[in-house]
Amino acid sequence: MPILGTPVARVEDRRLVAGQGRYVDNLREPALAGAAEVVFVRSPLAHARIRGIDTGAARAAPGVLAVYTAGDLDLPPTEPAGLSHACAEMAQPDLATDVTRYAGEPVAAVVARNRYQAADAAAMVDVDYDPLPAVTTVEAGLAGATLLFTPTDSNLTHVAGDDDPAGDGDLFAGCEVVVHETVTNQRLAPVPMETRAAACAPDGAGGLVLWLSTQVPHLVRDQLTRRLGLVPGQLRVVAPDVGGGFGGKLAVDGEFAVMCSIARRLDRPVRWMETRSECMLGMTHGRGQRQRISIGGRRDGTILAYRLDSLVDAGAYPRGGAWMPTPTVWMACGAYDIPRVVARARSVLTTTTPTGAYRGAGRPEAAAAIERAVDLFAAEIGVDPAQVRLRNLLRPEAFPHQTPTGMTYDTGDYPAALSAVLRAADYPSLRAEQARRRAAGDTYQLGIGLSSYVEVTGLGGEEHGRLELSADGTVTGYVGTAAQGQGHETTLAMVVADRLGVAFERVTIRFGDTGALGQGGGTFGSRSAQLGGSVLYEATQRLHDEALPLAAAQLGVDEREVTLDRATGTWRVGDDSGRAIEWGELAARVHPDGAFAVEVKYAPAGLTYAFGAHLALVEVDLETGKPRLLRLVAVDDAGRILNPLLFDGQRHGGIAQGVGQALYEQMCYDSDGNPVTATLADYTVPSAADLPDLELESLQTATPHNPLGAKGIGEAGTIGSVPAVQNAVVDAVSHLGVRHIDMPLTPERVWQAIVSARPA
Numbered sequence: 001m002p003i004l005g006t007p008v009a010r011v012e013d014r015r016l017v018a019g020q021g022r023y024v025d026n027l028r029e030p031a032l033a034g035a036a037e038v039v040f041v042r043s044p045l046a047h048a049r050i051r052g053i054d055t056g057a058a059r060a061a062p063g064v065l066a067v068y069t070a071g072d073l074d075l076p077p078t079e080p081a082g083l084s085h086a087c088a089e090m091a092q093p094d095l096a097t098d099v100t101r102y103a104g105e106p107v108a109a110v111v112a113r114n115r116y117q118a119a120d121a122a123a124m125v126d127v128d129y130d131p132l133p134a135v136t137t138v139e140a141g142l143a144g145a146t147l148l149f150t151p152t153d154s155n156l157t158h159v160a161g162d163d164d165p166a167g168d169g170d171l172f173a174g175c176e177v178v179v180h181e182t183v184t185n186q187r188l189a190p191v192p193m194e195t196r197a198a199a200c201a202p203d204g205a206g207g208l209v210l211w212l213s214t215q216v217p218h219l220v221r222d223q224l225t226r227r228l229g230l231v232p233g234q235l236r237v238v239a240p241d242v243g244g245g246f247g248g249k250l251a252v253d254g255e256f257a258v259m260c261s262i263a264r265r266l267d268r269p270v271r272w273m274e275t276r277s278e279c280m281l282g283m284t285h286g287r288g289q290r291q292r293i294s295i296g297g298r299r300d301g302t303i304l305a306y307r308l309d310s311l312v313d314a315g316a317y318p319r320g321g322a323w324m325p326t327p328t329v330w331m332a333c334g335a336y337d338i339p340r341v342v343a344r345a346r347s348v349l350t351t352t353t354p355t356g357a358y359r360g361a362g363r364p365e366a367a368a369a370i371e372r373a374v375d376l377f378a379a380e381i382g383v384d385p386a387q388v389r390l391r392n393l394l395r396p397e398a399f400p401h402q403t404p405t406g407m408t409y410d411t412g413d414y415p416a417a418l419s420a421v422l423r424a425a426d427y428p429s430l431r432a433e434q435a436r437r438r439a440a441g442d443t444y445q446l447g448i449g450l451s452s453y454v455e456v457t458g459l460g461g462e463e464h465g466r467l468e469l470s471a472d473g474t475v476t477g478y479v480g481t482a483a484q485g486q487g488h489e490t491t492l493a494m495v496v497a498d499r500l501g502v503a504f505e506r507v508t509i510r511f512g513d514t515g516a517l518g519q520g521g522g523t524f525g526s527r528s529a530q531l532g533g534s535v536l537y538e539a540t541q542r543l544h545d546e547a548l549p550l551a552a553a554q555l556g557v558d559e560r561e562v563t564l565d566r567a568t569g570t571w572r573v574g575d576d577s578g579r580a581i582e583w584g585e586l587a588a589r590v591h592p593d594g595a596f597a598v599e600v601k602y603a604p605a606g607l608t609y610a611f612g613a614h615l616a617l618v619e620v621d622l623e624t625g626k627p628r629l630l631r632l633v634a635v636d637d638a639g640r641i642l643n644p645l646l647f648d649g650q651r652h653g654g655i656a657q658g659v660g661q662a663l664y665e666q667m668c669y670d671s672d673g674n675p676v677t678a679t680l681a682d683y684t685v686p687s688a689a690d691l692p693d694l695e696l697e698s699l700q701t702a703t704p705h706n707p708l709g710a711k712g713i714g715e716a717g718t719i720g721s722v723p724a725v726q727n728a729v730v731d732a733v734s735h736l737g738v739r740h741i742d743m744p745l746t747p748e749r750v751w752q753a754i755v756s757a758r759p760a
Contacts, residue, residue, distance in 0.1 A: 002566075004498045007645040012489045021241040024197035024213050025273045031201040031209060035269035036065055038259060039118035041108040041125045042281065043100035046351040046673020047135070047148075050098055050107070051128035058110055058124040063117030066266060067125065068109045070095040073261050076227055078254065080318040083158040083347075089149045090157065092317035092354070094254030100129070101148055101316035102353050103675055104281025109258050111270060134351045134673035138290050138311040141348035148316065148349045155349040157318035161329035161405070162344045171340050172305045175296030179376045184742040185365045187288040187313060187667040188660075189677075190358055191685055192484075194243025195279035200259045201269035207234035208260055215245040215482055216252075216522030221514045223252045228260055235260070239512035245484040246657070247357030248283040250524055251320060255282075280678045284321060285667050286358020288313035289328065289345075289365045295373040299381045301388045308332045308369050310345040314355055321355025322347040327362030327456065330407050334370040335414045335454040335611060336392045341404035351673045357524060359657055360455070360715040364722055367453045371723030372740070375450075379734065385727070386427060389418055389452050407456065409609045411701045412637065418452050418613040420635040424697055425615045438735050447618045447627075447732025451723040454611040457638075457712025458705070459525030462603040465535035466517060467496065467543050468595035473569075473584025474506045476595075477539070480520020481532035482512045485653075486714060487646040488528060494643060495533045495708070499540035501566035502583060519601070526610070526712020529642055534706045535602035542598045547571070547583075550590050554581055608703045610711040612636035614655075614720035620732040625751025627729045629659060631692055634720060637699035639711035647713055648696055654717020655694055660686045661718075662725035666744050733757070 015021060055067040070093055077091035096107045108125050112118035133146040140146070141155040148155055172178050199211040207230070214220055217237040225235050242249065255272065263270050274282065290311040297303040308329075314322035325345030332343035374392075378385040393414040394401055401409040427448070434446040466478040477496050481488060493507040510516055511532075521531065544564060551571035552559035557579075565572050571586065573579040581589075587596040617631040632655060641647045664684040668677045677683040702709030722743070729745045730738060737757035741749060 002498055003494050003504055004642055008490060008494055008504065008643055009645065010487045010490045012487065016241065023194055023241050023243060024199055024211050027199060027211055027240060032199055032269045032271070035199060035271045036111050036113060036266070037115040037118045038262060038270050038272040039110050039115065039122045040106040040255065041110065041122045042278070043096060043103060043105045043107050045100060045129050045131055046103045047132040048100050048129035049132060050096060050100065051130055053108060054126040055108065058121040061117065061121035061124055063113040064110065064121045065113065066111045068262065070097045073258065075257055075261060080157065083318050083322050085159060086157045086318040086322065087152060089152055090318050092254065092319070094257045101351055103673055104353060106255060109262065111262060111266065134671065136350055136352060136669045136671060136673050138313045138348050138350065141350045142311060142346065148351065156346060157314050157322045157349060158347040160326040160345045162342050171307060171342055172296040175304050176298050177377065177380050178294060178296035179380050180294045181372065181376055181740055183291050183293060183369065183372055183740065185287045185289040185291060185368050186743055188286045188358055188665050189280050189667050189683060190246040190248030190283060190286060192244030192246060192248060195274045195276060196249070196253065196255070196283060197273045198256055198259045199269065199271045200263040202263060202267055203236070207236070208263055209236045209238065210256065210260060211238045211240060212256060213242050213249055214239050215249045215484060215524055217482055217512055217514050218480060218520040219522055220252050220256065224257055224260060227257055236515040239482050242482070242484040246359045247286060247361055247524065249484070250357050251284050276680060277678050280683060281353060281675060284319060284356030285315065285353050286355060287365060288321065288355050289325065291369045293369050293373045295377045297377060301381065301383045301391045303336060303338050303377065303392045305340040306333060306338050306370065306373060308343040312345055312347040313352065314347040314349055315352050316349060317354045318349065319354045320357055324355070324357060324362040328366045330405055331363050331366035331454065331456060332370065332405050333403055334367060335394060335452045336370070337394045337398065338392070338404065343405055352669055359654065359718045361525065363455045363715065364719045367451065367719045368723045371451045371727065375727045376740065385450055386422060389450060390415055393418065393452060408606070409454065410606065410703045410705055412454065412609060412611050413699065413701060414452060414454070414611055417611060417635045417637055417699060420697055420699065421613040421615045421633050424695060425631065425633045430617060443622050444619050445622060445732045447620060447728040447730070449616040449724045449726065449728025449731055450613065451720050451727065452613045453720045454609050455715060455719050456607050457526035457610050458530040458604055458608045460521045460527050460531065462601050463521045463531035463535045464517060464519040464601045465539050466597060466599040467536065467539040468597045469543065469583055469587045470595050471584055471588035473502065473582060474508065475500060475502055477507065477509045477536050478517040479509065479511050479532045479536060480517055481523045481528040483523065486523065486528055486650065488532065491529055491643050491646055492532055492536055495536050496540060499537060500583065501564060501569035526714045529710050530608060530706050530708065530712060531602065531604065533642065533708050533710060534604065535600060537707050538602050539598055539600045542600055546598060547586060551581055551586055554586060554589055555579055604706045606705040608639065608705050608711040610636070610638040610713065610716055612716060612720050614724040616721070616724040616728040618725065618728040618732055620729060620750060622754060624747055625754060626747040627663060627745055627750060629692055629725065631695065632721060633695040634717070635697045635699060636713065636716045636720070637701050638713040638716060639703045640700055640709035641698065642708065642710060647698065650713045651696055651717045652694060654715060655721045656686060656691055658718040658721030659691060659725055662722050662743055663745050
């Protein structure tokens with residue numbers, strides 16, 4: 001029976017919720033027996049010259065095996081790649097050499113027999129710092145009064161989009177109304193449940209095995225092989241169970257190279273598990289855009305032009321975050337049919353933690369900007385924001401659609417998604433209740449916020465996979481994607497079972513081990529179901545094609561007479577049930593000494609574009625400014641749904657993180673570059689108690705770009721929910737004269753907006 005599209009429970013959950021997960025820090029591999037522990041010494045200053053490092057006391061401390069500084073390891077720095085304005089001088093060392101550029105940058109590594117001895121000794125490392133001026137804002141970084149690298153003449157690292165946009169005259173010609181606003185998409189910390197962790201051991205043959213909590217094991221292997229001067233094949237990277245990534249575990253961090261170097265030098269296994277505070281300081285942050293938006297159109301609600309100009313905080317080194325505004329430029333015009341769109345983003349260095357991908361990676365920033373712009377435009381012309389959206393959304397007949405920013409949207413029905421949300425929420429009744437409370441002067445006012453979004457998914461090029469059919473009829477699939485909680489073991493097994501007709505329980509999916517599959521892309525950019533699923537889909541087709549003549553030979557007929565009965569997983573001669581052979585029996589006959597295996601790589605025909613609409617209903621206490629989320633209604637379309645349970649699970653997680661950005665989260669620094677939200681006592685993430693029961697509906701508009709018809713869903717909740725909640729809070733107090741409030745929409749920030757809007 002077909003299994004794709006049915007709600008199959010996650011097979012990995014029993015292991016994970018029962019405490020039987022295999023995470024890096026609890027691995028009990030024989031190769032890691034007696035592993036030493038590594039603790040990093042980190043700079044307490046955001047910007048300082050290193051005058052000297054005294055490691056004498058630390059080396060003499062109990063249990064210490066070694067202390068390493070940059071000079072001891074002599075590792076080449078990581079040079080920036082793929083950035084328009086970065087240069088070799090901006091390369092990031094694994095351990096700071098002459099200058100530290102953010103609080104938390106690793107300066108030395110201490111190796112001891114246990115973690116506690118290593119931590120005690122790390123406190124004994126004496127670093128002589130000469131403080132330098134901190135650069136804590138993107139505006140200061142762009143001004144360039146203090147340069148982070150010499151010899152350079154600018155802190156600019158990357159420009160995406162229109163490098164030199166013309167004036168507004170031509171862009172907004174014919175517009176009856178033009179609205180401008182500066183908005184902030186604040187810096188966020190990924191906060192995965194499992195912080196960064198690594199363990200490394202010599203393999204006994206001159207190579208290394210690195211166990212790592214990562215989203216991209218093959219990328220880590222390839223980059224570290226080059227940087228460590230290894231021969232291809234000398235480094236095996238294994239990602240066991242990974243407790244969340246959200247983009248923070250895409251980076252190939254300097255600590256990983258240090259761990260490998262230490263294991264080689266000491267010729268013994270070593271482990272590293274960072275603390276939560278280290279994770280808040282050292283793992284790449286996300287977002288961090290200061291956006292200037294301008295939108296213009298006619299008073300009937302027609303949008304004619306839009307400009308987005310973003311200043312982006314790359315942090316101290318030009319890493320992935322410096323490139324992340326590129327997708328922001330790609331998706332600047334969102335789901336709307338806007339004739340004239342200009343978008344530009346400039347990434348600049350600051351003396352803060354480097355930024356990287358965070359769930360959505362540039363696309364939530366684009367959605368947040370355009371959705372605030374649409375609401376500002378609607379408020380200016382006095383038209384309901386739902387009506388403005390419905391007037392300007394791309395119509396179904398427009399697809400495939402080429403946007404002014406150069407993207408080709410594949411398929412969609414954007415008005416249908418918004419209309420479905422409005423129906424599900426009973427939008428007219430919400431507006432009526434809002435009007436009643438305003439007329440009555442209630443202390444608790446309602447706000448209704450909308451967003452219509454589209455996101456590019458399926459990023460990252462090709463993917464690799466292999467299928468092995470055993471003589472007992474079981475099938476093992478190997479795939480280059482790597483799971484951090486998305487449910488790959490379930491969804492990808494469903495694809496294989498559905499295509500081959502074998503029982504779901506007889507399919508096992510393996511991933512995250514470069515020794516088991518030579519090539520792979522990893523998990524990011526909402527690609528796993530599309531690329532990981534499609535590569536296994538293609539593998540089932542190849543297995544079918546190679547098995548067909550073999551099955552015919554075993555049945556003694558021409559292969560044109562044989563078909564695969566996918567309901568039972570047997571090869572049959574016509575309708576003759578007596579002349580059939582099962583997959584396992586076929587494998588046993590033709591490959592008695594091993595598995596029947598096929599290996600494929602897959603590249604999609606094009607990128608896909610998931611879309612949807614969200615509605616948030618909030619209640620704001622006018623006396624305290626405290627907002628409370630009452631309802632979140634979402635309609636998401638990610639093409640063909642492979643498993644409804646996992647589809648909704650991804651939406652729950654994404655929406656929770658989106659609500660966190662809208663209402664609670666922000667990574668903050670003081671004027672000296674000291675992080676002031678480096679613990680979970682200061683950096684607030686939402687709990688289950690802060691979220692209402694989510695009201696989820698879905699549409700399915702298949703894409704022609706992959707054989708499954710699937711698009712990505714992992715980041716949709718984050719992209720759609722953020723502007724919906726922000727728009728709702730602003731809407732709740734807009735009748736008081738409030739025009740805009742930046743995120744996070746804390747009670748203090750909302751209260752200040754209310755007070756500022758009231759007449760003296």
